[in-house]
Amino acid sequence: MTDSRASGGYRVFSLLDREGPEPEPGHFYMLATQSHWEEAGGRPFLPRALSVADAQSEPRSRFEPHGEPKLDRGGVRLDFLIEGVGPGTDRLCELEPGENVWLNGPLGNGFSPPRELSAGAAGAILVGGGIGIAPLALWRRRLAARNVPARVLLGFRDEEHSGGLDDLFACCEVALASDDGHIGHHGHVTDLLSAMLDGDDAQTGVVYACGPPPMLDAVQALCTSCEVACELAMESPMACGFGACYGCAVPKGDGTYLRLCVDGPVIQHPPAGGVVGGTTPEDALATAGGGGSPAATGPAGRDATDFCGIQLEHPVINASGTFDAIAAKRVYGDELLEHFPFSAFVSKTITLEPRAGNAPQRIWETPAGMINSIGLPNRGLEGFMAEDLPLLGELPVPLIVSVMASGRDDFGRMVSALDQRDEVTAFELNVSCPNVHSGLIVGEQPSETVALLETLRPLTAKPLIVKLTPNVADPAAVAVAAEEGGADAVSLINTVKASGGTVTGGLSGPAIRPIAIAQVKAVAAAVGLPIVGMGGVCSGADAAEMLAAGATLVAVGTESFRDPGAGARIAAELSETSERSR
Numbered sequence: 001m002t003d004s005r006a007s008g009g010y011r012v013f014s015l016l017d018r019e020g021p022e023p024e025p026g027h028f029y030m031l032a033t034q035s036h037w038e039e040a041g042g043r044p045f046l047p048r049a050l051s052v053a054d055a056q057s058e059p060r061s062r063f064e065p066h067g068e069p070k071l072d073r074g075g076v077r078l079d080f081l082i083e084g085v086g087p088g089t090d091r092l093c094e095l096e097p098g099e100n101v102w103l104n105g106p107l108g109n110g111f112s113p114p115r116e117l118s119a120g121a122a123g124a125i126l127v128g129g130g131i132g133i134a135p136l137a138l139w140r141r142r143l144a145a146r147n148v149p150a151r152v153l154l155g156f157r158d159e160e161h162s163g164g165l166d167d168l169f170a171c172c173e174v175a176l177a178s179d180d181g182h183i184g185h186h187g188h189v190t191d192l193l194s195a196m197l198d199g200d201d202a203q204t205g206v207v208y209a210c211g212p213p214p215m216l217d218a219v220q221a222l223c224t225s226c227e228v229a230c231e232l233a234m235e236s237p238m239a240c241g242f243g244a245c246y247g248c249a250v251p252k253g254d255g256t257y258l259r260l261c262v263d264g265p266v267i268q269h270p271p272a273g274g275v276v277g278g279t280t281p282e283d284a285l286a287t288a289g290g291g292g293s294p295a296a297t298g299p300a301g302r303d304a305t306d307f308c309g310i311q312l313e314h315p316v317i318n319a320s321g322t323f324d325a326i327a328a329k330r331v332y333g334d335e336l337l338e339h340f341p342f343s344a345f346v347s348k349t350i351t352l353e354p355r356a357g358n359a360p361q362r363i364w365e366t367p368a369g370m371i372n373s374i375g376l377p378n379r380g381l382e383g384f385m386a387e388d389l390p391l392l393g394e395l396p397v398p399l400i401v402s403v404m405a406s407g408r409d410d411f412g413r414m415v416s417a418l419d420q421r422d423e424v425t426a427f428e429l430n431v432s433c434p435n436v437h438s439g440l441i442v443g444e445q446p447s448e449t450v451a452l453l454e455t456l457r458p459l460t461a462k463p464l465i466v467k468l469t470p471n472v473a474d475p476a477a478v479a480v481a482a483e484e485g486g487a488d489a490v491s492l493i494n495t496v497k498a499s500g501g502t503v504t505g506g507l508s509g510p511a512i513r514p515i516a517i518a519q520v521k522a523v524a525a526a527v528g529l530p531i532v533g534m535g536g537v538c539s540g541a542d543a544a545e546m547l548a549a550g551a552t553l554v555a556v557g558t559e560s561f562r563d564p565g566a567g568a569r570i571a572a573e574l575s576e577t578s579e580r581s582r
């Protein structure tokens with residue numbers, strides 16, 4: 001951090017990102033203090049998403065004009081507007097110049113320039129509300145640099161919830177509104193927009209808006225009625241920022257959801273090309289600029305591990321549903337494939353039919369963890385085989401497909417169909433999701449688990465890994481049933497049933513690691529199968545503890561949300577730990 005100053009009721013702070021690249025207006029960053037808040041566990045636990053309010057490349061100059069030597073800084077200066085509204089933003093507000101910040105970005109899709117501007121057109125209108133004025137500040141400057149005329153309308157709730165004007169909109173004409181009348185028009189900023197659109201003789205190219213959801217709804221309604229295109233920069237609770245956590249769902253209007261981090265945060269209305277920021281497989285193959293690589297140094301061949309006859313470069317894989325390799329490839333480009341963070345990739349669980357997933361809110365931060373209620377969004381078996389599987393087959397590591405069904409026949413259909421595909425190395429049978437309410441959870445009943453395995457075993461020679469739930473009195477009894485039924489391995493733990501804030505679902509993160517260690521030990525004592533141990537693994541030391549408890553492989557889940565390169569880092573740390581003890 002290079003600077004932090006009060007600005008009305010908010011703060012503006014500046015960071016120097018030495019690596020860049022320079023963000024586009026509308027892009028956001030995931031931010032945490034150095035070493036992820038420096039407190040192992042506790043709150044804040046997850047990084048916070050902030051839109052960039054200004055960005056300027058800093059020259060690599062060695063001398064000030066008057067000859068004083070200065071540091072060879074270089075990089076991109078990033079300005080953010082922030083309001084302390086909870087433990088994460090409060091901590092960021094307290095940062096002092098000189099402190100280091102953990103940064104992942106630039107992320108997301110930015111604003112797009114007005115498509116057609118006829119001669120004499122009025123250009124763009126920028127509508128900002130509260131802290132949402134931030135991305136519009138950078139966009140206004142870029143539009144001005146391109147000689148695109150832009151009128152700016154900004155609104156604030158009250159004096160306490162306002163700021164950034166002098167810092168971000170100095171030397172530019174803005175029309176203001178406030179709900180309490182302390183500044184500008186006494187009322188909503190959308191009153192100003194309505195009057196402007198009504199009185200527009202010239203054609204408005206496009207309206208760009210960022211602010212609270214009711215403001216964005218009103219902007220969209222006004223634009224629709226005036227047949228003006230608009231782009232809305234939206235907000236949603238988000239754990240990762242790169243498509244892994246599925247937390248930042250916003251309804252698309254057709255019963256399905258967008259992930260705001262990779263399909264937004266800027267959403268176009270009407271949608272460009274008929275898809276509202278939709279993620280297509282073609283998009284996924286394109287190499288994006290991205291915010292640095294998630295990779296760390298890959299471990300050497302001495303860490304090679306045999307798992308059910310599959311040779312893996314090291315013992316660290318991902319937990320299902322915590323890393324979307326297709327979305328991550330879109331964000332990080334080919335570097336992701338060159339330094340893939342895991343030695344095998346486990347897909348998000350798929351079902352026979354497509355599922356939209358649960359309605360937001362889907363995630364809730366807890367002390368040293370988070371609760372998810374994602375609800376298994378996926379394309380369904382057919383969509384997965386047609387669209388995702390060819391892309392996942394390009395990954396440089398073996399693919400384990402996670403499947404779930406409401407009955408044995410449907411499980412059988414999925415396993416039989418996927419067995420035919422060379423891209424699939426093994427199956428994980430998810431019999432333990434806490435977030436779908438289809439009656440019986442197979443993995444809660446040893447007898448059901450044996451019966452499922454007896455149905456599936458004859459259908460494939462590929463390894464079958466049973467994902468166990470921690471939400472039973474005796475997980476080892478279910479593991480024994482899986483072994484009896486012919487499973488090749490078990491993986492545990494899935495998330496722990498929990499409730500916090502507005503979310504009831506599954507708890508993950510370091511908060512559950514002691515539970516995971518205890519259950520891995522109990523299962524290891526009861527079965528001879530290899531075990532994939534997971535639950536709150538954040539470091540090489542945690543992974544070593546999991547291996548010592550009886551696991552053959554370790555899966556990293558929630559930690560990848562906080563750090564996309566966590567898998568590779570943990571594998572490297574683990575390798576160092578084992579090297580020392582050799």
Ligand code: RRO
Nearest residue numbers: 373374375376433435495506
């Ligand atoms: O998608 C989910 O809500 C989800 C699944 Br399928 C799972 O197995 N575990 C979890 O915590 N969430």
